[in-house]
Amino acid sequence: GAGVSQTPSNKVTEKGKYVELRCDPISGHTALYWYRQSLGQGPEFLIYFQGTGAADDSGLPNDRFFAVRPEGSVSTLKIQRTERGDSAVYLCASSLGPGTDTQYFGPGTRLTVL
Amino acid sequence: EDQVTQSPEALRLQEGESSSLNCSYTVSGLRGLFWYRQDPGKGPEFLFTLYSAGEEKEKERLKATLTKKESFLHITAPKPEDSATYLCAVQARTGGFKTIFGAGTRLFVKA
DSSP, X not given: OOOXXXXXXXXXXXXXXOEEEEEEOOTTOOEEEEEEEOTTXXXXXXXXXXXXXXXXXXXXXXXXXXXXXXXXXXXXXXXXXXXXXXXXXXXXXXXXXXTTSOOEEOXXXXXXXX | OOEEEEEOSEEEEETTOOEEEEEXXXXXXXXXXXXXXXXXXXXXXXXXXXXSTTOEEEETTEEXXXXXXXXEEEEOSOOGGGOEEXXXXXXXXXXXXXXXXXXXXXXXXXX
């Protein structure tokens, strides 16, 4: 079956612009996570969805970042007024359920803010 | 504060030279500890979940062990295809479902 997919694979934008990053989880997975990974670092937790609701958004760095999952499947991470420091690989993962269920990661979206 | 520290940052081995990677963690009640492998340009790939001290899991040349303060990933007779970054992560019982990752150990295995 298909794994987690993320689009676009690469996104280059200018400082101050708005971007949307999309994640298609594995079918039937109720839990969805967003992470940000900078070069040489491990993934940094951003937000966790259980179904349609954001169960834990404690990792979002500020109010420029927002994520939705309106139908409990596809999720979109939205970044307003992008800054150069937002440049990173944004990873999405899904799992069958919450907690210690195995998280399956997508390939990531590389965001570059010029 | 929950924290994960991995060592060494990088490890260079000859093919067949066994070694271990360390993951030290501080967490307010461990729900689970995870090991992932990440190849360049790809997302992390799940290897193991460990839940309690004394637990061990094996897969091919890899064996993961867990104590109350650290986990080890033992690599027996590695091959060049084992070259990757190995990531350790934890979830705390009281931290919701936030998963905290270490910075990883970059493993290079030379033929």
